[in-house]
Amino acid sequence: MAIKKTTKKSNTNSGDHPAEYFVKKFWKIFGIGFASIFLFFLLASWGVFGRMPDFEQLENPDSNVATEIISEDGQTIGKFYLENRTPVKYADLPKSLVDALIATEDERFFEHSGIDTRGTLRAMVTLGGSGGASTITQQLAKNLFHGEGSRFFLFRIVQKAKEWIIATKLERQYTKEEIIAMYFNTVDFVNNAVGIRSASKIYFGKEPKNLKVEEAAVLVGMLKNPSLYNPMKEKRKEKVLARRNTVLSQMVKYGKLDESTKEKLAAQPIVTDYNPESHNEGVATYFREYLRDYMKKWVKDNPKDDGSEYDIYRDGLKIYTTIDSKMQQYAEEAVQEHLANLQEEFFIQQKKNTNAPFVNISKAETDKILDRAMRNSERWRIMTDEGKDEDEIIASFKVKTDMRVFTWKGERDTVMTPIDSIRYYKHFLQTGVMSMNPIDGHVKAWVGGINYKHFQYDHVQQGARQVGSTFKPFVYAAAIEQLHLSPCDTVVDAPFSMPKGKYGIDADWNPQNSNGQFMGPITLKKALANSVNTISAKLIDRVGPKAVVDLTHKLGVESKIPEQPSIALGAVDITVSDMVAAYSTFANQGVYVKPIVISKIEDKNGVLLFQSKMETKDVMSKDIAYAIIKLLEGVTESGSGARLKWGGAGGSGYNRMTGYPYKIVNPVAGKTGTTQNQSDGWFIGMVPNLATGVWVGNEDRSAHFKGLIYGQGATMALPIFGLFMKKCYADDTIEYKISERPFERPANLSIKVDCAKPVVKDTTASDTLNVDMTGFDF
Numbered sequence: 057m058a059i060k061k062t063t064k065k066s067n068t069n070s071g072d073h074p075a076e077y078f079v080k081k082f083w084k085i086f087g088i089g090f091a092s093i094f095l096f097f098l099l100a101s102w103g104v105f106g107r108m109p110d111f112e113q114l115e116n117p118d119s120n121v122a123t124e125i126i127s128e129d130g131q132t133i134g135k136f137y138l139e140n141r142t143p144v145k146y147a148d149l150p151k152s153l154v155d156a157l158i159a160t161e162d163e164r165f166f167e168h169s170g171i172d173t174r175g176t177l178r179a180m181v182t183l184g185g186s187g188g189a190s191t192i193t194q195q196l197a198k199n200l201f202h203g204e205g206s207r208f209f210l211f212r213i214v215q216k217a218k219e220w221i222i223a224t225k226l227e228r229q230y231t232k233e234e235i236i237a238m239y240f241n242t243v244d245f246v247n248n249a250v251g252i253r254s255a256s257k258i259y260f261g262k263e264p265k266n267l268k269v270e271e272a273a274v275l276v277g278m279l280k281n282p283s284l285y286n287p288m289k290e291k292r293k294e295k296v297l298a299r300r301n302t303v304l305s306q307m308v309k310y311g312k313l314d315e316s317t318k319e320k321l322a323a324q325p326i327v328t329d330y331n332p333e334s335h336n337e338g339v340a341t342y343f344r345e346y347l348r349d350y351m352k353k354w355v356k357d358n359p360k361d362d363g364s365e366y367d368i369y370r371d372g373l374k375i376y377t378t379i380d381s382k383m384q385q386y387a388e389e390a391v392q393e394h395l396a397n398l399q400e401e402f403f404i405q406q407k408k409n410t411n412a413p414f415v416n417i418s419k420a421e422t423d424k425i426l427d428r429a430m431r432n433s434e435r436w437r438i439m440t441d442e443g444k445d446e447d448e449i450i451a452s453f454k455v456k457t458d459m460r461v462f463t464w465k466g467e468r469d470t471v472m473t474p475i476d477s478i479r480y481y482k483h484f485l486q487t488g489v490m491s492m493n494p495i496d497g498h499v500k501a502w503v504g505g506i507n508y509k510h511f512q513y514d515h516v517q518q519g520a521r522q523v524g525s526t527f528k529p530f531v532y533a534a535a536i537e538q539l540h541l542s543p544c545d546t547v548v549d550a551p552f553s554m555p556k557g558k559y560g561i562d563a564d565w566n567p568q569n570s571n572g573q574f575m576g577p578i579t580l581k582k583a584l585a586n587s588v589n590t591i592s593a594k595l596i597d598r599v600g601p602k603a604v605v606d607l608t609h610k611l612g613v614e615s616k617i618p619e620q621p622s623i624a625l626g627a628v629d630i631t632v633s634d635m636v637a638a639y640s641t642f643a644n645q646g647v648y649v650k651p652i653v654i655s656k657i658e659d660k661n662g663v664l665l666f667q668s669k670m671e672t673k674d675v676m677s678k679d680i681a682y683a684i685i686k687l688l689e690g691v692t693e694s695g696s697g698a699r700l701k702w703g704g705a706g707g708s709g710y711n712r713m714t715g716y717p718y719k720i721v722n723p724v725a726g727k728t729g730t731t732q733n734q735s736d737g738w739f740i741g742m743v744p745n746l747a748t749g750v751w752v753g754n755e756d757r758s759a760h761f762k763g764l765i766y767g768q769g770a771t772m773a774l775p776i777f778g779l780f781m782k783k784c785y786a787d788d789t790i791e792y793k794i795s796e797r798p799f800e801r802p803a804n805l806s807i808k809v810d811c812a813k814p815v816v817k818d819t820t821a822s823d824t825l826n827v828d829m830t831g832f833d834f
Contacts, residue, residue, distance in 0.1 A: 121372030121660055122254075123351075125344060128498070128655070129791045131381035132257070134344040136351070136368045140333055141250040143241040143372070143660075146233040148265050149252070153272040154236060155312035160276055160303050162192040163310055166232055170194065170223035190219070192239050197222035199242035240264075245275065246282045248333055259287060261329035269313070270321045273303040287328050297326055340384050342504025342514045347375065347653065354657075358665065372660030378498035378652055380792045383784055387489050387501035390779035395485055395506060395752070396464035401766060402485060413483040413759040415733070425756055429478045453478075462510040481510070482759055488515030488632040489776060490651075491748040493792075494640030497649035497670060500746065500792060501780075513755070517633045520615055521751055524626035524729030524769065525587040526635060526738045529642070530611065531624045532584060533684050534604045535595040536807070537676060543581040543687045544811035549574045552590045552597075559601055559621050567593040567625060570730070570764070581811050584687045585695025587728065589625055596624035610675045611638035612648050626729060635740060636749035642688070643725070643742045643799065646681035648673050678802040685799050686809040688725035688742070696728040696770045697739065700778050718778035720785075722796040728774060734767025735760045739774040741781070744795040750776045 122137030135142065158165045170193040190198075197219045226235060245255035252275065256264040260271050267275070277299035278285045285299045286292060301322045307313035335344070348368070355366045366373060406412035414422050430436060430453055439449045453475040460467050461477060462484075472480070489503040504514035513519060535541055551574065554565040567589045575588065583591035596604055601619040608617055613634045617623060633651060641648045650671040657666040691697040700720050722743065729738030735757040740749045752772040754760055761767030784794050 120250075120370045122250075123368045123371065123373040123375060125340075125347060126374060126376050127379045127381040127384070128377065128500075129381055133340050133377070133379060133381055133384065134338060134347075135333060136335075136344075136348060137250075138369045139244075139250040140248045140254045141241065142253045143251065144237065144253045144264055146237040148263070149237065149240065150265050150267050150272060152269040152312075153240075153252070153264065153267060153276065156269075156272050156276040156303050156307055157192070157236065157240075157279075159306040159310040159312050161195070161279060165192050165236075170227040191223065193223040193226050193235055194219045196235060196239040196242060197226060199239070243279060244282060245278055246286055247288060254333065258331055258333055259328050261331045269317075270300065270304070270324060270326075273300045273307070273321075274326060277303045287326055288330060293326070300326065336509040339381065339388065340379060340502060341508035342516065343377075343379060343384075343502035343653070345508065345512070346502070346504070346514060346517055347377070350654070351375070354666070366659075366665075373665075374658040374660070374662075376655045376657070378500065378655055379502065380500045380790065382787060382790050383491065383501045383780075383792065384503075386783035386787070387491060387503050387776075387780050389783065390776045391487055391489060391503055391506060392464070393779055394775045395487060398752075398766070398772065399464055399483075399485055402761065403483065405762065405766075406483065413479075413754065414756070415758060415760060415762060417758045421758070425482075425758070426475060426478055429482070430475065433474070433478070435474055462507055482754065482756060484511070484754070485752055485772070486511065486513075486515055486755055487773075487776065488519070488521075488751045489748070489780070490516045490632050490636045491746060491780070492636055492640060492651055493745055494643040494649065494742070494747050495745060497637075497640075497652040498655075499651050499653045501748075502653075511755075515632060515751060517631055520629040520631045520634075521736050521753060522626060522731040522757075523628055523630050523635060524731040524736060524738055525592075526727045526729035526740055526769075527608075527623065527626040527628055527630075528584060528587065528592045529684055529688060529727060530608045530638070531592050531595050531599075531604050532580065532687060533642075533676065533680060534599045534607045536683050537607075537680050538599045538603060541580060542808040543683055543690070544579055544808045546577050546579050547583065547591055547594065548577050549583065549588050549590055550576070552593050554593070554597060554621055558597075559619070561621060565593070565621055579811050581687050581690040582694075584727075585690040585693070587696055592624040593621065596621050607675070608638070610648070610673070611641050612650065613638050626731065632749045632751050635738075636747050639727075639740050639742060639749070640747040641675050642681045642684045643744060643747055644681075645678040645800070645802070646674060646676040648675045679805055679807045682799065682802050682805065683807045683809055685725045685742075688727055689723055689799075691728065692720075692724045692726050692741070696768075697724075697726045697741070697774060699770065699774065700724055700726070700741070718782055720778070720781055723798045724781075725799065726774075726777070728769035730764070730768045730770075733757070733760055734762070734764060734772075737767065737769040737772025739769050739777050741774075741777045743781075744797060744799050746794050748777055748780065750774070752776070 120137065120139040120141060121143060122135040122139065122141050124132055124142055125134040125136075127133050132142070168191060170191060200222075230238070240252035242251065243255075244250050245252075245259070247258055249255040249258040252264050255275055255278075256262055256267055256271075259275070260267060274287055274296065277296070278287075280299065284292065285296050287296045289296075304313060304318045304322055308315055308318045332338070335341075338344075351368045351373075355368065359365055402413070409415070411417070411419070411422055414425070430450070435452070436449055439452065444452075454473050456471050456473050458469070458471055459474075459477060460469050461472075461480065484506065486505055487503065488505070489501065490499060491501040492499045502516055504516045504518070505511045515521070549569070552567060554561065556562065556564050569589050570587070574590070575582075575586070578586075578588070578591075580591070601621055601623060604623065605617045605619050613630055615628065615630045615634065617628050620627075637648070637651050652668050652670070654666070655668050656664060658664055692700050700718050724741055724743060726739060726741035729736070729740075736751060736753040738749070738751050740747070742748070750773040752769075761772075765771065781794070784790060785796070
């Protein structure tokens with residue numbers, strides 16, 4: 057029997073050699089794999105796995121760009137933003153920053169076309185153990201079009217594929233330099249610092265181009281994990297330092313830094329200059345909030361070409377303001393230096409007041425003030441929105457709560473009831489300060505209060521307060537215009553009475569001087585310098601209240617003013633901004649100029665959207681305006697504002713405020729103002745090209761100093777003006793040069809203003825004044 061021989065059936069095709077079979081098998085699998093990958097990327101590029109950016113989006117990547125508020129001297133003083141991002145160009149980046157980025161994140165950046173093949177293969181082989189595969193361009197793609205990577209593996213693969221596709225498109229669309237700039241502009245460095253410019257300003261207080269090598273290394277080091285390597289976290293200082301030094305080592309490795317320099321820099325500690333940027337902090341907070349409201353109205357009146365509104369938080373507008381950043385800084389410093397001291401005295405005086413800080417009001421009146429404040433509070437609004445009933449809300453104001461409160465020495469953590477915190481905040485003296493150029497109306501400084509985070513009411517433009525004796529120059533101006541008086545004419549300071557019924561008054565009016573005394577025959581210049589009430593009353597009696605009201609409105613004051621004689625003593629509520637503009641008319645030779653805060657607005661591409669224009673009107677002759685200036689100079693030469701010249705800052709016994717050496721030697725025209733019960737203190741001062749108004753007082757008129765030593769305008773408000781001017785004069789780097797020259801005297805001046813030798817006219821020679829003197833005492 058024959059034995060049948062069997063053999064194992066080969067898996068190879070009958071004619072193939074085994075080696076050839078496996079080669080074919082390999083290429084078949086490779087081809088299928090390659091085709092699958094190609095198809096995967098093709099489907100991704102078609103948007104099958106999610107929308108991909110089109111050409112227009114690549115050309116104009118959609119990102120939230122902050123609106124920038126720029127001062128007249130070119131400084132960014134604030135922003136409006138959802139993300140605090142202000143783009144910079146490649147030319148604005150220092151070489152050390154670019155070198156640090158490439159050495160640390162993508163050493164072959166200038167060699168690849170968006171995808172680093174070597175880096176990708178290395179990451180695949182080591183599973184990321186020896187470095188990531190993402191190029192700077194891929195990171196840019198991620199930042200622009202989908203943000204944080206998914207933690208789900210399959211989704212992350214899809215995202216990675218999209219990053220590759222977008223990266224290659226970006227490389228075709230932009231230059232390498234543009235990609236670097238775009239990348240730096242998209243990174244979130246935490247602490248409201250989106251983009252390199254914000255990060256540089258917030259962490260180091262400077263523009264990116266001024267960054268030192270070691271500072272650039274800190275910011276590049278943050279790219280790996282901004283939260284982990286945040287230089288402001290005290291507990292992470294060592295990690296941040298080690299990361300910075302790693303960046304410096306990478307720069308040495310790739311020839312961007314020599315070893316000796318690296319060793320010196322690595323030995324240095326990290327030194328930051330932290331400047332947080334938020335809506336509640338920074339410079340010119342009250343002005344920025346005013347500007348925000350202004351812009352909300354402006355965008356409605358100035359739509360885009362397609363009819364849509366500009367978004368001040370996303371569209372990257374550039375608002376060029378008239379504010380001078382240094383003058384703004386000095387105004388805020390003057391407020392802080394003076395009111396911190398004055399507030400201390402106020403607290404001392406209130407220690408024995410059982411109803412502090414309120415003076416001479418009943419418990420019912422106090423309860424009414426506190427109840428109104430309670431109902432206007434944020435706590436009340438929030439609890440109302442939550443559906444809480446009124447009794448429950450009121451009860452919550454009597455429960456002790458952990459809170460952080462404002463003090464002039466910094467915020468302090470404490471425990472108190474919300475109603476007690478309201479009373480505590482009522483103690484604080486508030487202020488409004490505005491400074492403007494009388495010639496062109498450009499506002500140079502704007503301080504609406506003492507701390508925007510805790511006190512958000514703007515006392516420059518939002519709140520009108522009683523102006524006291526600062527109203528008197530308007531009365532004098534009307535009298536000089538209508539009665540043809542001069543500052544050198546003499547009147548008698550003596551008791552004065554206006555009978556019931558005149559000008560509609562319902563009782564006899566008997567104005568008294570603040571000191572209860574009378575000076576006898578004095579010039580108008582001396583009368584205004586010493587703020588003599590009876591003289592102002594006599595003047596308004598002669599010209600009539602209506603003439604004064606009409607003139608005041610011509611001077612730009614928008615407040616409603618009653619046509620009553622009592623306005624001569626300042627029983628009128630007017631804003632700081634209106635008072636400064638009105639006084640500026642005197643300095644501008646009788647021409648009123650409406651205040652301007654914005655010079656121009658541009659879009660993010662630099663296209664001009666708005667250009668300001670001066671609004672002016674002639675109010676009075678040059679001669680009359682100059683006569684008022686000479687009257688106001690008398691106030692600072694020998695009157696209530698004289699301390700500007702000799703350097704003191706308070707009245708008798710006011711030792712807390714002494715030591716401010718103002719000593720302004722050049723001519724200054726100004727006027728103090730103090731209202732009834734010392735509820736408001738004013739000073740408005742002018743040099744030829746700058747008018748500044750200062751108001752100081754408590755939020756409620758019933759909270760105030762008890763006496764004139766501390767409560768008069770010369771003590772409450774004038775020192776802020778003096779400190780502000782002193783600081784401005786001392787800084788030669790301020791671009792806006794404040795005049796130290798006298799006010800310009802009109803040619804052929806028709807009004808006598810030089811009163812070196814005042815002559816008291818005899819009562820029998822009243823006709824020598826060439827004016828109807830009925831009603832005047834000589």
